[in-house]
Amino acid sequence: MHWADVLAEEIVGRDPEPTIATGISPTGIIHVGSLREAITGESVRSAVAELGNEVRLVYLIDDMDPLRRRYDFLPESFEEHVGKPICMIPSPDGGPGTYAEHFVKPFLDAVDSLNVKCDIVWTHQLYAEGKFAKAVDASFKKRDLAIEILREVTGRDMDDNFAPYNPLCEKCQRYAKPIFETYSFPYVEYECGCGHRGRSDVEKMEGKLVWRLEWPAKWKIFGVDAEPFGKDHAAAGGSFDSGVRLVREVFGGEPPIPIPYEFVQLKGVGQMHKSTGSAVTGMDAINMTPPEVLNYMFLRVNPQRAIDYDSGLGILDMVDEYDRMERLFFEGEWAEVDDASVRAYQLAQHNEVPKAQPKQVPYRHLMNVVQMADGFDDALRILGRTEDLDGMTQADISRLRARMRCVLYWLDGFAPENVKFSVLSEAPELPEDDPARPFYASFAAKLADAPWDADSINGALIEAAAETGIGNKKGYQAVYRVVIGKTSGPRLGPFLADMERDFVVDRLKDCS
């Protein structure tokens, strides 16, 4: 059984109408680990839904988190914003949105393109609506207990002045220290490092629980039954451990079923990306991996297994594997060893598998066609020469379009050189006495009236190579040389068949 189904049963056993939560802290540039979290949550959601249960996936955006420091990618002017909540800082690109909106945007786009079905909740709104008020109240009233729990769980020396809640200074917009004696629900006075003294209302967006308490407070607020999180939180004495006790003893709730997941390692197997100059980023992974395949990649292995994202040729294998599972699924028969992977295929579309098998174009073929074509329509035209494209649905076309975009992005920044080529717009200049000239002439003549298919083209080449004594190997190389300027390339017969006959014949004649 697939792990998502195992979890789904466990979750439903606990609550027939469960809530699954997950979240992100958009303080910086998105990474694929965050995506794994979203996809893991979504897969469990859809597995629960398939059992026939009502289920909700809540996606929390922690935009009340303060900007911890000025990261390297931020302008120096952002020094002044350090310490402020990221929902109150302007976007670094000068746009209209906030800092948090700026960094979460690509992520929400990705979540959207991956078709994750979740309720997006901005943490600052929860504060603004007073949703945290009870938890803040409990934190103040049971502060000693909270400190004791943190002391026991983390083994740290806890300051008796530990503040579970930090008011937001109305003057400088940074988090300040509360003055405990002044607390009287819903108000607490504070003294800020900037010298300002004021009063904040815990029912408004005027302060924030610290992470270790905010997390369990959310479990209580939403009645969270299960939550995926990175294994950093899962360490002994980590925030999950302390959260378990805090939610029970301070907030009077129950912790969720934990779904710890391993991190994703990005290995730039191919060349480094031009624009970033460094290894693969999360956005790169999203841009070069078809969304359904990215889903599949996370779902095919257990969450606790680390994933090495292979941005080289491995990505082609991953797409091929996905397509193979798709075929198996529609054939309705597969080996036991593929059980989990076929199920992962279904979950990768959130259990909304198309009724009929989508049109598949082999990804490696697509890779070649994209390099020959000038845009999507042209690529379709080329594909149409060798593939039967009749009966393509709207969904088929948009999938093809998305995949081509991914291939292009991959070719542009990550593909190994030996799979890249471009068709030369003009014939290269060859020496007068180039030994291949007679071969080009012979091959051109044969192609002029041969049937235009891969086999015939190839046959013509063999004949021409034999007649002119150049030999097969050199014959092939000679053709690659004048078409793409390399000595190797895609399988030649099918490759030339994808092109216009006149173009090929003219090119060969030009070189003869």
Next chain:
RNA sequence: GGGCCUGUAGCUCAGCUAGGUGGAGCGCCUGACUCUUAAUCAGGUGGCCAAGGGUUCGAAUCCCUUCAGGCCCGCCA
């Protein structure tokens, strides 16, 4: 120092919960297709299941130890 996870074919991974002659894909090799490297098909090669010990009639699977790798243990989310 403490914790969690991982270690099965060259590579990516199933199989372990409920022990019963080790699997898949890719790669590789061979063959077919008048033919090739990168879209086809068929067949084949391939592993002391990290190491050692224990339990058992029987262990990849359960227990213990060791080794290797990854990650985490900051009022940081």
